[in-house]
Amino acid sequence: MKEKILTADWILSSPELPPLKNGAIVIKGSKIEDLGPQKEILSRYPHYQILNFKNKLLFPGLVNAHTHVPMSILRGIAEDLPLMTWLTKYIFPVESHLKREWVYWGTKLSLIEMIRSGITLFCDMYLFEPEVIRATEEAGLKALLGEGLFDFPSPGYGPLERGLALTEELLKAFERHSKIKIAVSPHTLYTCSPDTIKKCLKLSHKYGAPLHIHLAENKEELEEIGKKYKKRPVELLDSLGGLQENLLAVHCVKLSPEEVELLGKKGVKIAHCPESNLKLGSGIAPLPEMLSVGLVVGLGTDGPASNNDLDLFSEMKTATLIHKGLREDPTIVTAKEVFFMATEWGARALFFNDTGKLLPGYRADIAFLDLQHLPLQPDYNPLALLVYSAKAGYVSDLMVDGEFIMRNYHLLSIKEELVRERIHEIKEEILHILRKNFSPSLDK
Ligand SMILES: CSC[C@H]1O[C@@H](n2cnc3c(O)ncnc32)[C@H](O)[C@@H]1O
Numbered sequence: 001m002k003e004k005i006l007t008a009d010w011i012l013s014s015p016e017l018p019p020l021k022n023g024a025i026v027i028k029g030s031k032i033e034d035l036g037p038q039k040e041i042l043s044r045y046p047h048y049q050i051l052n053f054k055n056k057l058l059f060p061g062l063v064n065a066h067t068h069v070p071m072s073i074l075r076g077i078a079e080d081l082p083l084m085t086w087l088t089k090y091i092f093p094v095e096s097h098l099k100r101e102w103v104y105w106g107t108k109l110s111l112i113e114m115i116r117s118g119i120t121l122f123c124d125m126y127l128f129e130p131e132v133i134r135a136t137e138e139a140g141l142k143a144l145l146g147e148g149l150f151d152f153p154s155p156g157y158g159p160l161e162r163g164l165a166l167t168e169e170l171l172k173a174f175e176r177h178s179k180i181k182i183a184v185s186p187h188t189l190y191t192c193s194p195d196t197i198k199k200c201l202k203l204s205h206k207y208g209a210p211l212h213i214h215l216a217e218n219k220e221e222l223e224e225i226g227k228k229y230k231k232r233p234v235e236l237l238d239s240l241g242g243l244q245e246n247l248l249a250v251h252c253v254k255l256s257p258e259e260v261e262l263l264g265k266k267g268v269k270i271a272h273c274p275e276s277n278l279k280l281g282s283g284i285a286p287l288p289e290m291l292s293v294g295l296v297v298g299l300g301t302d303g304p305a306s307n308n309d310l311d312l313f314s315e316m317k318t319a320t321l322i323h324k325g326l327r328e329d330p331t332i333v334t335a336k337e338v339f340f341m342a343t344e345w346g347a348r349a350l351f352f353n354d355t356g357k358l359l360p361g362y363r364a365d366i367a368f369l370d371l372q373h374l375p376l377q378p379d380y381n382p383l384a385l386l387v388y389s390a391k392a393g394y395v396s397d398l399m400v401d402g403e404f405i406m407r408n409y410h411l412l413s414i415k416e417e418l419v420r421e422r423i424h425e426i427k428e429e430i431l432h433i434l435r436k437n438f439s440p441s442l443d444k
């Protein structure tokens with residue numbers, strides 16, 4: 001049946017509205033039709049199917065604004081290293097052996113983790129991205145996806161020209177897709193020359209597509225771009241015409257106050273990834289300043305090899321706690337703000353404007369928090385529970401576009417056991433490569 005009413009103990013439709021106690025949501029097809037107190041809704045829609053969610057808190061599906069989902073297969077291979085060493089000495093060399101099917105199964109592994117932690121929409125940049133697209137479509141999630149582009153030949157597509165051609169093919173194929181959007185995705189300003197960035201911008205303008213890039217991630221990036229171009233990363237991208245509303249800039253840790261202002265004026269979207277930035281020792285982005293100039297900031301985990309999970313509950317908590325501690329001010333980044341970042345603002349940063357809150361007209365992307373877990377009791381304050389107390393495994397059900405993809409902790413669109421088996425086999429293949437090419441200590 002396409003029309004249904006969901007009743008629940010609590011519904012948090014948006015952090016700007018008070019949570020609804022004993023509420024009901026009406027869903028017609030893929031959209032939310034109505035919302036209100038249970039009694040009113042049940043009398044207004046007497047013929048709709050009713051699904052009761054006792055002890056559940058319904059909230060908008062979370063949005064992971066930046067990740068590299070296939071990298072779950074590399075989780076734990078290189079730890080406690082700075083970004084450039086991690087990337088150039090460990091990750092890139094292993095990725096040079098990357099296989100199409102590793103990307104597919106690594107994506108499945110990550111999709112399971114994301115579904116179980118209430119994520120309905122994510123943004124990804126990786127190699128062999130068509131495999132990410134295939135796995136995501138099968139799982140039923142929404143995503144902004146793009147083949148990551150480098151100047152040098154990539155294990156995914158070969159020379160850059162083929163990467164650009166693949167991106168254009170994907171842009172055409174998914175132009176009118178309701179769940180998958182494509183982004184032109186140059187990796188960084190230190191792996192993509194100004195000429196490559198210009199080609200990417202041309203493609204993004206031709207299709208009105210987002211441009212997704214890592215920007216100003218750490219001090220080495222500032223030094224390298226400074227040495228090569230005598231400019232700061234933001235200045236360089238600006239000189240190429242890259243600062244525009246279609247830009248999704250990831251990290252933005254190393255911004256001057258003037259650059260924060262400039263990004264705000266240009267309507268750039270930001271993906272803030274605090275845990276990855278902390279773990280790689282890259283620093284802490286000026287989030288309070290970004291929010292005060294009205295930047296649209298989403299929250300991302302970054303890849304599961306630098307985080308090392310895809311849990312947006314913990315990311316929300318980290319995003320608020322680091323600034324409270326740093327500035328010695330508990331009001332500086334609030335639970336409300338980080339919840340906006342993980343829902344509505346994240347969706348806007350990924351150019352999905354009709355999702356991110358549970359209000360009439362919005363897409364029915366809904367996560368269900370199981371309040372029977374004792375760390376979620378007592379339930380005085382649903383927003384505080386979501387930001388400060390919830391854990392990834394506490395989500396019992398997940399709906400995307402009005403369809404359940406997880407019911408009562410059971411995944412409906414992915415065969416978990418098959419993923420477990422394939423990941424075990426892929427781990428053995430990767431271990432073999434690591435033993436041959438890297439220190440035997442990795443085998444421990
Ligand atoms: C071109 S596909 C994506 C590319 O990005 C690498 N990567 C993963 N995490 C980061 C990060 O924090 N900064 C820069 N690059 C990153 C990943 O390994 C792929 O090679």
Ligand SMILES: [Zn+2]
Pocket residue numbers: 066067068214250302303
């Ligand atoms: Zn990244």
